Amino acid sequence: MLIIGEKINSTRKMVKQAIADKDQAFLQKLASDQTEAGADYLDVNSGAFPQEEVELMQWLVEITQQASDLPLCLDSPNPAAIAAGLALHKNGRPIINSITAEADKFPKVIKLVKEHDALVLALAMGDDGITKTTDDRFAVAKNLIEDICNQGVQPEQIYLDPLIQPVSVQNDFGIIALETIRKVKQHFPTANTTCGLSNISFGLPRRADINRCFLVMALAAGLDSAIVDPLDNELMKMVKIADALLGKDRYCKNYIKAFRSTEKK
């Protein structure tokens, strides 16, 4: 699976403070730590500073790329901030995080996806917000994928996020996300799925345990990618085990290799 490291996100208190202080060393350590831990992409978000989001996105992209060769997942609801990040992006194929079916933003983000031949994280929501049943959620996801493809973007470029809401708020929020992932993979086998994992455990104790358990369920439902904490060793171990159990690790070679290297430590 594609691991998008979640750490460099200004909605996290310590990161917000580090950005306010221009604490480059702290932020670059988040970049290098996640890279060493096995992330495939690094998420970069400066949205907690709406007045300066564009400039701060530029700064974050620059300092992150000094510390890591990974491609970035440019995370903003503001197309201007995404565009600023894309202009500086230099390692591989960027991910635009995100597009939705909202009428005012859709064409602006599609334009950026096409100009930069980027991957795009597509949130299953439109102008009416987040739907409350599996059927409605999938209908939004299906329309969004079709709308994006109708603009000349390939399904392989799309990472559909079913939008995970906390299971502590409504009992079936986990099931809605899992079933949406399953249906998207059935209807669009070449499109990808992703999610912001940690929302599932909001409001509950021992969130990391819940996140890991839900990630395993989502991988079994067909999840291709997730925005997660790659510094969570237990979670990264679960990903390797899940790959083996889902037939993605021939003769369980990667699992056995990872296990042996852990034993040596």
Place this chain on the structure above:
Amino acid sequence: MLIIGEKINSTRKMVKQAIADKDQAFLQKLASDQTEAGADYLDVNSGAFPQEEVELMQWLVEITQQASDLPLCLDSPNPAAIAAGLALHKNGRPIINSITAEADKFPKVIKLVKEHDALVLALAMGDDGITKTTDDRFAVAKNLIEDICNQGVQPEQIYLDPLIQPVSVQNDFGIIALETIRKVKQHFPTANTTCGLSNISFGLPRRADINRCFLVMALAAGLDSAIVDPLDNELMKMVKIADALLGKDRYCKNYIKAFRSTEKK
């Protein structure tokens, strides 16, 4: 989910030795430990002694019932051993482990299920052994459930076991089991599913981690029960988390309660 404690099984070396030595205290401790840990049923198996299986099944049932009030899962390929255990069973509704579509055994076991109004663990195999694709496995499961129901047994009495084989042997053995569980629950919503979990990890290092991960996947696919080690605290925690994530724990109350009681220790 229904937890069937796996410990009192003569195919395990220490248990075989304890049975040979008539070490009642050792075996009764397995019974009481599993009961305290939250098992719903205790599996009892004397099959490693084919010459004395019937008498040893009687002895195991008696000493287990002295140590635990739980109902038993009488585990034998030999209908005579099952019958002997059923005659002594006194706590609740027994589980017969197991019935298959094999022509010589099917009518004998069905007779016992009906006489004792028992639950029955149904293995998805027939005279041709274990099938190698999801479609074939489900076809065997479907026919077996229909054959059992045609004898006047209710679907609610059936616990279909898809038969889990090691993922180290064939890459898609995990997927075959998961898909069979999912299809059985779709086609027979009132029938139950179960599995002997630990087969999945045979031949691999760190088996407990793999077992837990696969249990989570199977629960998300619709698993109702499993034969597991209830003394594995991490596994029992996963079951509680999975219940919450799958909408079976209103407001996550059981999860929060379990977490708090753990914190006090």
